[in-house]
Amino acid sequence: MVQVHQLSYTVKGKKLLDNVSFDVHSGQHLSILGANGAGKSTLLKLLSKDLVTAEGSIKIAGKEISTYSLQDLSKFRSVLSQQNTIALSFTVYEIVLMGRYPHFEQQPTANDLAVVKSVMDETGIMEFSDRYYHTLSGGEQQRVQLARVIAQIYDQPKAVLLLDEPTTGLDLLYQQQILLLARSLADRGFCVISILHDINFASRYSDNILLLKQGKTVAFGAPVEVITCSHIHEAFNVQVTLMEGEHFKCPMIVPSGILN
Amino acid sequence: MALSVCIGAVKISAGELRSILAYRMHLSDDVGFSRQQEAVLFGLRLPRVVLAVLVGASLAISGAAMQGLFRNPLAEPGLIGISSGASLFAVLVIVLELKFLTAAFGYYGLAIAAFVGACLTTFLVYRVAVVGGRASIATLLLVGIAINALAGSFTGLLTYTANDAQLRNITFWTLGSLGGASWKTVLSILPFVLISLSCLPWMAKRLNALALGESQAGHMGIHVNMLKRIVVILATLGVGASVAVSGVIGFIGLVVPHILRMAISADNRLVIPGSALLGATVLVLADLISRTLVAPAELPVGIVTALIGSPIFIYIILRERMIKA
Numbered sequence: 001m002v003q004v005h006q007l008s009y010t011v012k013g014k015k016l017l018d019n020v021s022f023d024v025h026s027g028q029h030l031s032i033l034g035a036n037g038a039g040k041s042t043l044l045k046l047l048s049k050d051l052v053t054a055e056g057s058i059k060i061a062g063k064e065i066s067t068y069s070l071q072d073l074s075k076f077r078s079v080l081s082q083q084n085t086i087a088l089s090f091t092v093y094e095i096v097l098m099g100r101y102p103h104f105e106q107q108p109t110a111n112d113l114a115v116v117k118s119v120m121d122e123t124g125i126m127e128f129s130d131r132y133y134h135t136l137s138g139g140e141q142q143r144v145q146l147a148r149v150i151a152q153i154y155d156q157p158k159a160v161l162l163l164d165e166p167t168t169g170l171d172l173l174y175q176q177q178i179l180l181l182a183r184s185l186a187d188r189g190f191c192v193i194s195i196l197h198d199i200n201f202a203s204r205y206s207d208n209i210l211l212l213k214q215g216k217t218v219a220f221g222a223p224v225e226v227i228t229c230s231h232i233h234e235a236f237n238v239q240v241t242l243m244e245g246e247h248f249k250c251p252m253i254v255p256s257g258i259l260n
Numbered sequence: 261m262a263l264s265v266c267i268g269a270v271k272i273s274a275g276e277l278r279s280i281l282a283y284r285m286h287l288s289d290d291v292g293f294s295r296q297q298e299a300v301l302f303g304l305r306l307p308r309v310v311l312a313v314l315v316g317a318s319l320a321i322s323g324a325a326m327q328g329l330f331r332n333p334l335a336e337p338g339l340i341g342i343s344s345g346a347s348l349f350a351v352l353v354i355v356l357e358l359k360f361l362t363a364a365f366g367y368y369g370l371a372i373a374a375f376v377g378a379c380l381t382t383f384l385v386y387r388v389a390v391v392g393g394r395a396s397i398a399t400l401l402l403v404g405i406a407i408n409a410l411a412g413s414f415t416g417l418l419t420y421t422a423n424d425a426q427l428r429n430i431t432f433w434t435l436g437s438l439g440g441a442s443w444k445t446v447l448s449i450l451p452f453v454l455i456s457l458s459c460l461p462w463m464a465k466r467l468n469a470l471a472l473g474e475s476q477a478g479h480m481g482i483h484v485n486m487l488k489r490i491v492v493i494l495a496t497l498g499v500g501a502s503v504a505v506s507g508v509i510g511f512i513g514l515v516v517p518h519i520l521r522m523a524i525s526a527d528n529r530l531v532i533p534g535s536a537l538l539g540a541t542v543l544v545l546a547d548l549i550s551r552t553l554v555a556p557a558e559l560p561v562g563i564v565t566a567l568i569g570s571p572i573f574i575y576i577i578l579r580e581r582m583i584k585a
Contacts, residue, residue, distance in 0.1 A: 050475055074481030081479075087331035087471045088526040094468075101469055102481045106529075148472075152480065 001026045001191040002047065002160060007056035009042055009215075016042045017054070018215040024208070026158055029186040030193045031202035034212035035236050040195045041082075043212070044164050047193065048079045061158055074102040077160040078152035082168070084145045092128045092136070092144050096120055099151030115154045123147040123181065139174040142166065146178060150185065161185060163194035167201065179205040203227050203250045211235050227251040272297050272305075308441035311449075312547045313540040315438065315506050318453045318498035320539020323513025324520075324532045325460050328467030329491045330397055333521065333576075336514040337499040340404045340492060344411035345381025346374040346503040347434055348418075354429045355418045368448065370433075371504040378500030381407060386492060395488055397474075436509035436562030438547050449501040456498030457536055463491055464528035471526075509562045511569025512539050518576055 002024045009017040017039045024030045032040045045051040046058060049065055058065040060077070078099070086095070096119065100112040108116075120126045123143050128136060133144060146166065153159035163182065167175040175198070183205045186192045196202045202209055203223040211218040211226050213235045219226040232240045232253060240253040272280070276293040280301055283293075322337045330339065338344065352358070353373045385407050389400040419430055432439075466487050469477040474484050499513070517535045524530055543561070546568065550561040 048479060050478065069481075070478060070483060071481035074479060077479075079476075079479040081473065081475055084473065084476070086473075088328075088333060088521065090468075090471065090526050094525070094527055095472070098469055098472065098480070101465055106465070149479075 001061060001158060002193065003057075003059040004047075005057045005059070007043075007046065007054055007058060009039075009046060009051065009054040016215050017046070019056070020210075020212070020215070020217050021056075022208075022210050022217075022220050024191050024193055026191050027186055027189050028191060028207040029182055029205065030208045030210060031196045031206040032193065032210045032212065033196060033199060033202055033235070034218075037214070038212040038235070039215040040212060041164060042215075044079075044162055044193070044195055048077070048162050049073060060160060071102065074152070076153055076156040076158060077162070078149040079162045080145055080149045080164060080166055082164045084141065086133050089132050089134060092125060092131055092133060093120075095133055095144055096125075096147045096151050099148040102152060111155065115151055119147050119151040119154055123150070124177075139170045142170060142174070142178070146181065150181075153190070157189065159190045161190050161192045163192065165195050165197065168197065175201060199227060199232070200252050203252065223250050227253060229253075272301060277301070304441075307443045307446050308438055308547065309544055310446050311438050311441040311505065312544045314446065314449060314453045315502040315509065316512055316539040316541070316543025317536040318456050318502050318539075319509060319512040319543070320516035320535040321457060321460050321532060322495035322499045323539075324517035324528070324535040325463060325467065325491050325495055326513070327517055328463075328470060328528050328532075329488060330401065331471060333518060334514070337495050338408070338508075338510075338513070339401065340495075341381035341385045341407045341411065342378045342496055342499045343503055343508045344408045344415070345384075346378040346500060347508060348381070348411040348415045349377025350374040350433050350507075351415050351418045351422075351430050352377075354426050354433070355422045357426075368444075371445070371448070375500045375504040378503055379496055381411060382492065382496045382500075386489075394485055397488075400488075432560060433507040434562075435560030436507035436565075437550075437558065437560045438506050438543075439558060440505060445505045449505055452497045452501035456494045459494050460491070460498075461529075461533045463487065463494075464532045467491070467528045467532075471528075507560070507562065509543070509565055511565045511573065512543060515569045515572050515576075516542060519572070522576075522579075 004023075005021050007017055007020045008015060020039075020043065022030070032043060034040050042051065046054055047065075049068070049070070052066065060068065060073075093116070096116050097108060097112070099119075100108055100115060103109075104112055120129065123146060125140070125143050125147055128140060128144070133141060136144065149161065153161065161182075166178050166182070170178065179201055182192050182194060186207070206223065208221060209223055209226040210220045211231055218235045219231045227242070228251075229240055229242055232238065239256045239258045241256045243252045243254055272293070276297060280293050280298050319337065323335075326337050326339060327333050327335045329335070350370055350373060353370050358369070358373075385400065385403050386395060388407070389395045389403045391399070419427070422430060466477070466482050469480050469482055470484065470487065477484050502509075516539045517531055520531050520534045520538060524534065543565070546564045547561050550559040550564045553559055
């Protein structure tokens with residue numbers, strides 16, 4: 001669904017991304033990991049067409065991203081950004097309905113309203129429907145934003161969902177809820193790409209992991225292949241110990257407390 | 261509106277109004293009114309009320325759109341230099357007594373100069389704020405403040421050198437008045453105001469999406485730069501034309517959209533068209549007050565709107581603080 005081939009991006013002579021390649025199919029969840037400044041956000045901005053003029057190619061559903069207009073993309077690809085402040089006092093319902101904006105002109109159709117309702121149910125925000133967005137807690141706001149971006153592509157067969165640090169600043173329960181939701185969307189056929197910071201969560205809930213360091217790929221593949229002591233040390237400069245999970249087959253790490 | 265048509269230095273009763281209308285529409289041959297009343301109604305009152313409707317609607321709708329564009333409920337059309345540019349050019353005409361303008365356009369020389377001033381200043385603000393094809397809203401705001409201050413200082417300089425008669429003229433113009441209303445003024449601003457009034461509601465959905473953030477709006481398929489340009493042009497057309505014929509009438513553009521947002525919803529699809537209606541009503545009433553309070557003299561309507569508007573504005577700020585606290 002999303003194919004990235006030898007992608008590089010340079011700003012003022014500095015290579016923020018250097019020859020990155022990977023594939024994500026429909027039904028898969030790819031997590032992008034890396035230290036601060038590794039190029040994760042740059043990569044996501046290129047994938048969402050916030051940034052253009054890169055070397056290499058990004059193909060979505062077999063076509064170069066440059067051949068899509070913003071409107072074309074907005075119909076089947078949605079993006080959850082990191083910063084989400086809302087200027088005016090909108091209610092939760094109004095914000096989720098905005099997710100359907102690319103699909104209707106002036107008045108929402110019955111389908112749009114049905115989508116909004118199911119998404120609000122699934123994300124568990126129905127109870128705040130009439131509350132003002134700015135009166136919600138950080139975790140609740142994040143779920144509203146997630147509901148909005150899911151509503152945008154909910155009824156599309158080949159949808160792409162890009163999440164930029166969807167769990168940052170949230171407590172353990174909300175992190176788990178959001179990643180479970182991302183997982184279930186992927187299981188339903190979405191192509192989900194998210195930037196994460198928690199290596200264990202990434203390992204637990206994604207099909208593939210892309211590990212970046214200073215714009216270059218350290219490793220790309222299934223969690224078992226990517227999450228190894230040497231890869232983590234290379235990417236983050238932190239010594240870790242690998243643990244075996246009792247009930248699941250994904251690698252878990254614990255920092256060993258030794259510097260370098 | 262009917263109220264506003266009837267009340268004034270020459271009183272017309274409801275019965276007389278009906279009688280005048282019936283006579284004019286050839287429904288009745290009874291002449292239950294004086295010729296003076298008829299002349300006042302059609303020559304003075306009616307155009308004045310229509311002008312108040314047009315000016316009030318375009319000030320308020322542009323205010324609503326600007327607040328959406330700046331993602332700030334305290335924004336108003338004057339922020340990007342529309343009013344200060346118009347003032348500067350109007351004062352320029354008054355003080356320098358530019359004869360060629362009055363020679364070419366007669367009484368309307370002042371209005372045309374003000375409109376040109378509004379457009380030029382806004383264009384200047386926009387050009388300075390654009391870097392690499394993109395106008396960042398924060399820069400637009402800062403440039404707007406700077407250009408407003410610059411235009412204000414020139415206006416001040418000119419005011420300083422003005423003589424007494426010119427000063428009276430300037431004061432009247434900067435405080436705003438619908439006293440110059442005639443069918444000719446109505447017709448001359450009608451096209452600009454109509455374009456602005458009929459196009460801005462179509463931007464409502466896009467402005468809603470913009471409230472989520474610029475990149476978020478882009479992800480929803482909206483060309484944010486194009487949207488900025490369109491809204492700025494439409495607001496300049498409507499407000500520039502209004503300011504040109506009525507002077508600077510404050511607070512309508514700021515307060516009216518706000519009242520709607522508090523009373524109904526922040527949804528621009530309601531706020532933008534609603535602002536046009538409420539703005540028209542508010543200005544008709546404010547104008548009624550301004551010309552009856554000290555009749556037969558007139559208060560500048562800008563004083564009335566500011567008197568009503570400022571306390572509401574302070575209330576809004578306090579309320580915002582309470583919500584955020």
